[in-house]
Amino acid sequence: MIINGVEIEDTFAEAFSMRATRVIITAINYKWARHAAETMTGFATSVIGCGVEAGIEKVIGNHETPDGRPGVSVLLFSTDKKTLEKQLQTRIGQCVLTCPTTAVFSGMEGDDQIALGANIRYFGDGFQTSKKIGDKRFWRIPVMDGEFLCAESTGYQKAIGGGNILVFARGISHALLACEAAIDAISMLPNIIMPFPGGGVRSGSKVGSKYKFLNASTNHPYCPTLKGRPDNVLGKNIEAAMEIVIDGLTKEDVTLAMYRGIEAICDLGKSQGIEKITGGNYGGKLGPHHFHLREIMNESYNRYI
Amino acid sequence: MSHTTVTYKDTADSKLSKRLDMRWLSKAIFDAKSEEQAKSLPLNIGNETFTVGELFNIEGNFSNHVIKIENSNSKMDYIGYALPENFQLIVEGDVGHYAGSGLKGGKLNIQGNVKDYAGCEMSSGMIEVSKNAGDYLGGAKAGNKKGMSGGTILVHGNSNNFTGDLLRRGIIMVVGNIGDYCASRMIAGTIANLGTIGKQVGVGMRRGTILLPHKPKDVISGFRDCGRHNLGYLTLLLHELRSFESTFQSLHPMRRRVQRYLGDTAVGGQGEMLIWIG
Numbered sequence: 092m093i094i095n096g097v098e099i100e101d102t103f104a105e106a107f108s109m110r111a112t113r114v115i116i117t118a119i120n121y122k123w124a125r126h127a128a129e130t131m132t133g134f135a136t137s138v139i140g141c142g143v144e145a146g147i148e149k150v151i152g153n154h155e156t157p158d159g160r161p162g163v164s165v166l167l168f169s170t171d172k173k174t175l176e177k178q179l180q181t182r183i184g185q186c187v188l189t190c191p192t193t194a195v196f197s198g199m200e201g202d203d204q205i206a207l208g209a210n211i212r213y214f215g216d217g218f219q220t221s222k223k224i225g226d227k228r229f230w231r232i233p234v235m236d237g238e239f240l241c242a243e244s245t246g247y248q249k250a251i252g253g254g255n256i257l258v259f260a261r262g263i264s265h266a267l268l269a270c271e272a273a274i275d276a277i278s279m280l281p282n283i284i285m286p287f288p289g290g291g292v293r294s295g296s297k298v299g300s301k302y303k304f305l306n307a308s309t310n311h312p313y314c315p316t317l318k319g320r321p322d323n324v325l326g327k328n329i330e331a332a333m334e335i336v337i338d339g340l341t342k343e344d345v346t347l348a349m350y351r352g353i354e355a356i357c358d359l360g361k362s363q364g365i366e367k368i369t370g371g372n373y374g375g376k377l378g379p380h381h382f383h384l385r386e387i388m389n390e391s392y393n394r395y396i
Numbered sequence: 397m398s399h400t401t402v403t404y405k406d407t408a409d410s411k412l413s414k415r416l417d418m419r420w421l422s423k424a425i426f427d428a429k430s431e432e433q434a435k436s437l438p439l440n441i442g443n444e445t446f447t448v449g450e451l452f453n454i455e456g457n458f459s460n461h462v463i464k465i466e467n468s469n470s471k472m473d474y475i476g477y478a479l480p481e482n483f484q485l486i487v488e489g490d491v492g493h494y495a496g497s498g499l500k501g502g503k504l505n506i507q508g509n510v511k512d513y514a515g516c517e518m519s520s521g522m523i524e525v526s527k528n529a530g531d532y533l534g535g536a537k538a539g540n541k542k543g544m545s546g547g548t549i550l551v552h553g554n555s556n557n558f559t560g561d562l563l564r565r566g567i568i569m570v571v572g573n574i575g576d577y578c579a580s581r582m583i584a585g586t587i588a589n590l591g592t593i594g595k596q597v598g599v600g601m602r603r604g605t606i607l608l609p610h611k612p613k614d615v616i617s618g619f620r621d622c623g624r625h626n627l628g629y630l631t632l633l634l635h636e637l638r639s640f641e642s643t644f645q646s647l648h649p650m651r652r653r654v655q656r657y658l659g660d661t662a663v664g665g666q667g668e669m670l671i672w673i674g
Binding site for chain 1: 546565584586603605625626627628629631632633635636649650666668
């Protein structure tokens with residue numbers, strides 16, 4: 092399959108099952124809501140080393156937030172409920188509770204709940220109070236600028252992590268251009284985050300390593316400086332490969348994100364130095380969710396347009 | 397939606413010189429009695445025993461989820477007792493004591509006055525009173541230690557003394573005035589009011605919130621002035637208060653600045669009395 096001169100390789104991007112939650116952070120203005128959200132989602136690129144993958148999903152207008160203030164929606168993904176809950180509480184406690192004027196609310200409904208303010212409340216040292224409004228409980232923790240308002244719990248659900256697109260380009264600038272176009276297109280979608288810096292990844296990893304203590308290492312077949320090796324897959328015209336990693340709440344969310352990303356890259360076309368789009372295929376070793384690029388581009392045209 | 401109508405037979409030789417226990421109605425609802433079954437239920441008034449059919453006309457069976465009571469009066473106690481979820485009781489007229497006591501998720505709409513102990517020890521659901529309420533609104537039965545533990549009470553008129561006594565959880569909204577000893581021994585929960593309030597507000601209060609438009613004439617010594625604040629949770633609370641069709645909808649949804657009093661410190665309480673500012 093070739094779209095606008097860009098080859099879509101006949102392969103699939105391999106993803107794995109995760110658990111995800113969403114919280115809404117509000118503050119006196121967007122500036123402080125963003126400060127809290129960016130701090131909370133910092134060092135949350137990969138579950139391999141960070142425990143959680145997190146990112147800002149979208150900015151929310153004050154008419155949409157529970158307390159009528161400007162807000163930011165944050166998605167967090169982890170491999171299991173326990174880790175997700177622990178990471179959420181640590182990050183809320185260290186990054187949101189500490190940030191002036193913020194409050195945090197549940198961003199996901201449902202019967203499956205994890206603790207949010209239920210444990211953070213102890214910071215109140217006995218001066219915390221709870222308030223049940225409707226069927227939801229909130230904690231009010233006295234802090235130096237007034238009160239930190241925090242929902243007792245938030246919902247979580249099964250999700251998919253590690254959906255991806257790999258771009259092969261004639262140079263770094265071409266690869267960056269492609270990634271930025273795709274990231275801009277994907278970031279418009281709900282239920283999706285791209286947890287790596289700016290949404291792009293230059294250190295794509297393969298499963299395993301020659302070192303026993305590492306379970307992931309550099310994806311050497313995609314490294315241009317190793318093009319002379321027999322297992323390298325980059326052609327002679329390709330000087331840079333970059334990856335966009337996508338975490339989404341459902342298979343449909345990831346599929347749509349991949350479609351929009353590939354579409355944006357192909358809109359630039361071969362004339363912008365983009366040679367090929369492929370996916371991180373680990374031969375089924377990474378996870379059970381396989382997103383076949385050509386199927387996505389075929390089906391998605393019918394499904395979403 | 398089909399509904400059941402229960403009409404009190406208001407004859408000249410009215411038997412209601414004594415109080416009438418209306419818990420038969422709850423029994424009929426629990427057991428989904430038919431019209432005839434309900435009419436044959438025994439009803440004690442003083443030391444005399446009657447059947448429901450002798451005092452009430454019933455149209456429809458009690459599997460209907462909306463029940464209308466017509467021609468009620470203030471001698472009828474325990475109307476809406478332990479009314480379960482998904483059932484609605486509409487009462488046209490005044491009712492007696494213990495209206496909606498022990499309510500369990502049902503909706504009780506009283507188009508008249510209620511006497512004492514309305515909504516006492518209710519756990520969830522909604523009671524709406526179009527006129528006035530008596531003492532111990534949302535309180536506990538005498539001798540018990542916990543009052544209302546959930547749900548909402550909305551009184552469009554006034555409520556009398558000991559409103560929210562031993563309140564454990566839930567919201568009591570009074571559009572008019574509240575009598576003395578409001579929120580006495582309150583454990584938690586919320587009382588909101590738009591009128592005036594009597595003396596000894598919050599005496600013995602442990603936790604919870606009293607939300608008032610004006611400072612009471614005498615704030616008891618156990619309450620400490622904590623200054624003026626913008627409290628974020630008030631936006632959420634106001635959203636809840638404004639969700640009911642009442643004068644509370646006149647409050648601005650983003651209003652959040654209040655004078656905060658903490659008490660009753662005489663009993664180690666950390667409840668709050670909030671007075672709207674501006």
